[in-house]
Amino acid sequence: xxxxxxxxxxxxxxxxxxxxxxxxxxxxxxxxxxxxxxxxxxxxxxxxxxxxxxxxxxxxxxxxxxxxxxxxxxxxxxxxxxxxxxxxxxxxxxxxxxxxxxxxxxxxxxxxxxxxxxxxxxxxxxxxxxxxxxxxxxxxxxxxxxxxxxxxxxxxxxxxxxxxxxxxxxxxxxxxxxxxxxxxxxxxxxxxxxxxxxxxxxxxxxxxxxxxxxxxxxxxxxxxxxxxxxxxxxxxxxxxxxxxxxxxxxxxxxxxxxxxxxxxxxxxxxxxxxxxxxxxxxxxxxxxxxxxxxxxxxxxxxxxxxxxxxxxxxxxxxxxxxxxxxxxxxxxxxxxxxxxxxxxxxxxxxxxxxxxxxxxxxxxxxxxxxxxxxxxxxxxxxxxxxxxxxxxxxxxxxxxxxxxxxxxxxxxxxxxxxxxxxxxxxxxxxxxxxxxxxxxxxxxxxxxxxxxxxxxxxxxxxxxxxxxxxxxxxxxxxxxxxxxxxxxxxxxxxxxxxxxxxxxxxxxxxxx
Numbered sequence: 001x002x003x004x005x006x007x008x009x010x011x012x013x014x015x016x017x018x019x020x021x022x023x024x025x026x027x028x029x030x031x032x033x034x035x036x037x038x039x040x041x042x043x044x045x046x047x048x049x050x051x052x053x054x055x056x057x058x059x060x061x062x063x064x065x066x067x068x069x070x071x072x073x074x075x076x077x078x079x080x081x082x083x084x085x086x087x088x089x090x091x092x093x094x095x096x097x098x099x100x101x102x103x104x105x106x107x108x109x110x111x112x113x114x115x116x117x118x119x120x121x122x123x124x125x126x127x128x129x130x131x132x133x134x135x136x137x138x139x140x141x142x143x144x145x146x147x148x149x150x151x152x153x154x155x156x157x158x159x160x161x162x163x164x165x166x167x168x169x170x171x172x173x174x175x176x177x178x179x180x181x182x183x184x185x186x187x188x189x190x191x192x193x194x195x196x197x198x199x200x201x202x203x204x205x206x207x208x209x210x211x212x213x214x215x216x217x218x219x220x221x222x223x224x225x226x227x228x229x230x231x232x233x234x235x236x237x238x239x240x241x242x243x244x245x246x247x248x249x250x251x252x253x254x255x256x257x258x259x260x261x262x263x264x265x266x267x268x269x270x271x272x273x274x275x276x277x278x279x280x281x282x283x284x285x286x287x288x289x290x291x292x293x294x295x296x297x298x299x300x301x302x303x304x305x306x307x308x309x310x311x312x313x314x315x316x317x318x319x320x321x322x323x324x325x326x327x328x329x330x331x332x333x334x335x336x337x338x339x340x341x342x343x344x345x346x347x348x349x350x351x352x353x354x355x356x357x358x359x360x361x362x363x364x365x366x367x368x369x370x371x372x373x374x375x376x377x378x379x380x381x382x383x384x385x386x387x388x389x390x391x392x393x394x395x396x397x398x399x400x401x402x403x404x405x406x407x408x409x410x411x412x413x414x415x416x417x418x419x420x421x422x423x424x425x426x427x428x429x430x431x432x433x434x435x436x437x438x439x440x441x442x443x444x445x446x447x448x449x450x451x452x453x454x455x456x457x458x459x460x461x462x463x464x465x466x467x468x469x470x471x472x473x474x475x476x477x478x479x480x481x482x483x484x485x486x487x488x489x490x491x492x493x494x495x496x497x498x499x500x501x502x503x504x505x506x507x508x509x510x511x512x
Contacts, residue, residue: 016451016455020459021503021507023458024462024502025503027461027462027469028499028500029261030465030468030469031465031469031492031499032256032262032469033261033469034468034469034470035252035256035262035492036261036262036265039265039266039270040245042269042273043249043268043270043272044245044246044248044270045248045249045252045489046243046245047243047248047487047488047489048234048240048243049240049242049243050240050487050488051084052084052087052241052475052484053081053084053085053087053097053100053101054096054097054204054241054483055203055204055238055239056077056238056239057077057081057097057100057103057104058100058203058204058208059206059207059229059239060073060074060077060081060104061100061103061104061132061135062135062207062211063207063210063226063229064104064106066211066222066226069230070226070229070230073230073233073237076237077104077237077239078106078237080237080238081104084101087475088427089425089427089484090482092113092115092482093482093483093484096113096115096129096483097483100132103136103138109138109139110138111133111138111141112129112130112133112138112140115129123149123152123153123337123338124159124161124162124165126149127149127150127153127165128165128204128208130145130149130169131168131169131172131173132208134146134172134173135208143172143174143176143177144173146169146173147177150173153166153337154166156336156337157335158337158338159291159334159336160192160290160291162336163192164192164199164200164205165208165209166188167185167189167192168189168205168208168211168212169212170182170185171185171186171212171213171215171216172208172212172215175215175216181216185216186218189209189212189216190213190218190221192209193209196228197224197225197226197227197228198228198232200290201242201287201289202241203229203232203240204239206228206229207229210222210225213225241479243287243487244286245287245288246274246277246286246287246288246296247286247295247296247299248489248490248493249270249273250274250296250299250300250303251299251489251490252266252270252489252492252493253270253274253303254299254302254303254493254497255492255493255494255496255500256493256496256500257303258500259500270303271304271309271310274300274304275304275309275312277300278300278313278317279292282317282318282319282320283296283317283320283321283324284297284299284300292320294321294324294331294332294345294348295333295342295344295345295348297317297320297321297349297352298347298349298352301313301314301317301352301355301356302348302352302355305352305355305356306355314356317356318356318360318361321349321352321358321361322360322361325361326341328341328369329363329364329366329369330346330365330369331346331349332345333345333382333383342381342383343370343373343379343382343390343394344381344382344389344390344394345382345383346366346370347393347396347397347398349363349366350366350367350370350397350398351393351396354397367397370398371402373394374394374404374407378411379394379408381393382478382481384476384490385478386424386425386432386434386435386438386476387411387412387415387422387435388412388422388435388436388439389435389438389494391405391408391409391411391438391439392438392439392442394408395442400445401447405446406448409442409443409448409449410448412443413443413449413450413453416439416456417431419460420436420455420459420460421435421436421457422457423435425476431460432473432474432476433461433471433472433473433494433495434471434473434490434494434495435476436498437494437495437497437498438494438497438498439457439498440458440461440499440501441497441498441500443457444498444502444504444505444506445501445505454502454506457498458502461498461499462499465495470492471491471492471495473486473487473488473490473491474486477490
């Protein structure tokens with residue numbers, strides 16, 4: 001087989017050295033073995049996120065206020081926070097994490113960062129920051145203003161964790177002002193508490209809720225919440241953002257389906273898990289116990305593509321996606337008032353609709369919007385705000401041979417670094433295995449990618465893989481936006497995706 005290269009000459013399908021093909025196979029097999037070995041018995045994958053200041057600082061400063069035997073946990077957290085470094089991808093996030101770190105260490109109290117000046121209206125984050133400012137009695141903290149924020153959000157559609165925070169913030173503000181505590185707020189807050197004592201599977205939200213429960217003299221609920229927080233402190237003294245069993249499983253299936261060992265050992269159980277976790281509304285949540293979101297719904301459907309399980313869930317999924325589609329034909333992640341259409345979420349839904357032949361779901365306006373997004377400002381993603389993720393997911397949705405996808409692929413080529421990799425963010429000093437895997441996935445499918453670009457990218461992934469078949473990663477998944485998280489399972493899936501697609505599309509095992 002011959003393919004045309006940009007200069008018009010021809011090259012043979014076996015143009016890559018046999019050694020590179022064998023090395024790629026060995027590297028991918030090592031990645032598959034690791035994935036199979038870390039799959040849970042029920043068929044899913046789930047890894048804790050790396051620690052960060054945001055979660056640990058909020059929990060520790062709230063526990064310091066709560067007392068009741070939490071002093072040892074607080075000291076362990078402070079020991080970790082002493083040397084912790086704020087995230088630096090966004091100046092607002094850097095300021096926020098440093099403010100929280102200083103507060104948690106019991107140092108000088110400073111005014112809260114002003115999140116209202118950011119380009120997005122992060123209403124839930126503003127509510128959280130203002131609540132902490134009131135709890136800590138920071139300079140310029142204003143309990144009356146906090147009540148105004150609660151009032152502005154009351155009655156609007158909000159996420160589950162925001163409902164918890166609204167009730168908690170109202171209680172905290174009333175307590176600071178000396179007002180009577182609203183029984184409705186207390187009832188709403190207690191109703192959100194899980195049987196394990198926590199709230200929304202998020203330690204930071206649970207910690208603020210614990211302070212509110214104490215202020216409302218809800219002793220049993222507060223004690224259960226405190227117990228939950230103490231039990232979930234990690235051995236290094238940190239608290240972590242919630243893990244995502246459904247999302248992680250969908251990622252792993254999409255990355256490794258088609259690899260023989262994976263298909264034999266892991267695929268059936270993984271597909272069964274994804275099918276079983278479809279919510280009553282027809283969508284999927286990123287984590288069992290949470291509300292459905294449109295991104296995980298699209299990803300779950302892509303994981304189930306071509307399977308009997310996929311055929312069984314499609315009807316309910318189509319109904320869900322039709323209900324949550326906006327009037328302009330697009331999809332947000334959530335159905336909350338502060339959310340906006342997301343390119344990566346919309347792309348996943350479009351791809352799922354195509355894969356499952358959802359002819360009753362109109363995606364034509366969504367495709368036109370995705371193309372227009374590139375023409376106006378290039379492609380970006382809300383949940384993994386790295387260029388190669390946006391290009392990979394959106395180009396699959398509109399077609400890798402679409403002229404816009406081809407332009408985006410060429411732009412990716414210009415961003416490759418001398419080591420063969422791509423950074424998660426332009427300011428990063430090191431290349432990222434995850435970002436490189438995603439870029440390689442795009443470029444391996446493109447007929448216009450120079451061979452050397454592919455060789456260098458594959459060599460970067462092979463050379464940076466550990467003996468266990470894994471890769472080192474860094475924070476690049478958003479949550480809660482605009483903060484970032486790193487989940488090792490995500491880095492593993494994205495790096496593996498690149499090797500798998502390189503093997504399929506560039507080394508003769510697939511079409512290119």
